Amino acid sequence: MTGEFDIIARYFAPLSADFEGAFGLKDDAALLTGEFVVTKDVLVEGVHFRAKDPVSAVARKALRVNLSDLAAKGARPIGYFLGCVWPTGVTEEAIAEFAAGLKADQDLFKIALVGGDTTAHRAKGAPFVISVTMFGAKGPAGMIRRSGAQVGDDAYVTGTIGDAGLGLAALAGDLKPAAPHKSFFAERYQLPSPRVSLGGALCGCASAAIDVSDGLIADARHVAEESSVGIEIHAEKIPLSEAARFWLDRQEDREAAVARLASSGDDYEIFFSAPSSRRRSIEMASQLTKTPVARIGTVSRGGGVRLLNGLGKSIATSAGGYDHFQP
Numbered sequence: 001m002t003g004e005f006d007i008i009a010r011y012f013a014p015l016s017a018d019f020e021g022a023f024g025l026k027d028d029a030a031l032l033t034g035e036f037v038v039t040k041d042v043l044v045e046g047v048h049f050r051a052k053d054p055v056s057a058v059a060r061k062a063l064r065v066n067l068s069d070l071a072a073k074g075a076r077p078i079g080y081f082l083g084c085v086w087p088t089g090v091t092e093e094a095i096a097e098f099a100a101g102l103k104a105d106q107d108l109f110k111i112a113l114v115g116g117d118t119t120a121h122r123a124k125g126a127p128f129v130i131s132v133t134m135f136g137a138k139g140p141a142g143m144i145r146r147s148g149a150q151v152g153d154d155a156y157v158t159g160t161i162g163d164a165g166l167g168l169a170a171l172a173g174d175l176k177p178a179a180p181h182k183s184f185f186a187e188r189y190q191l192p193s194p195r196v197s198l199g200g201a202l203c204g205c206a207s208a209a210i211d212v213s214d215g216l217i218a219d220a221r222h223v224a225e226e227s228s229v230g231i232e233i234h235a236e237k238i239p240l241s242e243a244a245r246f247w248l249d250r251q252e253d254r255e256a257a258v259a260r261l262a263s264s265g266d267d268y269e270i271f272f273s274a275p276s277s278r279r280r281s282i283e284m285a286s287q288l289t290k291t292p293v294a295r296i297g298t299v300s301r302g303g304g305v306r307l308l309n310g311l312g313k314s315i316a317t318s319a320g321g322y323d324h325f326q327p
Contacts, residue, residue: 019078036136041069042130048061061191063102065192070196071196073144074143083132084098088120147227155272158291160269165189166185195291198286198289201288206273209271209272230300
């Protein structure tokens with residue numbers, strides 16, 4: 001294994017080549033100019049990804065969860081700072097594979113590494129930790145907040161819901177779907193698809209937005225709380241993949257199964273609200289960006305989130321989504 005600075009020069013400095021203010025990672029800081037939307041996520045082995053997950057996929061997920069935050073704010077991603085704390089005994093091959101994963105998504109999403117730090121644990125068995133701070137240019141109408149939902153707005157979500165939760169269960173052996181479905185679910189968990197192109201198109205249309213990381217119900221609840229409104233979500237309108245619907249159709253308690261899908265984390269879709277007058281604009285944005293969007297409910301008076309069945313009755317859901325400080 002070569003030294004820290006050789007590792008940086010060989011694997012990470014090339015990732016900064018497209019950002020002039022990064023100075024090839026040869027200075028103590030980067031130079032940024034402009035007004036940015038900034039987000040940060042920390043990923044910990046054993047919490048956000050499994051030790052046996054491909055390290056290139058882990059690198060890409062670390063970028064994509066941050067890209068998802070920027071997408072929900074209507075921002076155009078530009079670059080990121082990266083911090084890595086590697087397990088003791090990490091090989092240079094693993095670092096190279098990690099850098100290759102970063103490069104693949106840098107090329108895909110047109111972003112650059114701007115700066116950061118890399119180090120290694122001394123204690124054996126300590127987990128791999130990745131910290132990403134990502135920034136992007138705000139949309140022409142400004143940043144889309146959680147706090148703008150209004151009574152009477154429509155409620156929407158992108159993509160499909162619950163696949164990543166089923167993927168984690170399948171990888172853990174708690175769920176045994178057919179091989180093609182297991183592969184699909186696993187990919188949705190390991191490699192989410194941030195809705196970057198749609199996020200920019202939502203500026204001026206969406207009244208509030210949030211990325212679905214902790215679960216649809218939990219994240220919709222954040223919007224409800226910050227906007228001082230209630231949100232009603234119709235269970236039958238929640239978009240499901242073919243594989244998730246196949247699983248759902250075989251559950252004895254369908255309502256409990258729907259609640260599970262709507263409460264699972266790691267989907268990294270966008271939940272947003274918008275006035276009914278914007279329905280055509282949102283439909284066009286969906287078509288132009290080739291991003292599936294489903295209208296799943298309404299913003300109402302009161303507070304909290306209600307998941308409703310076909311008869312308009314509430315389906316029981318957990319009090320919250322994923323919480324890092326709860327067992």
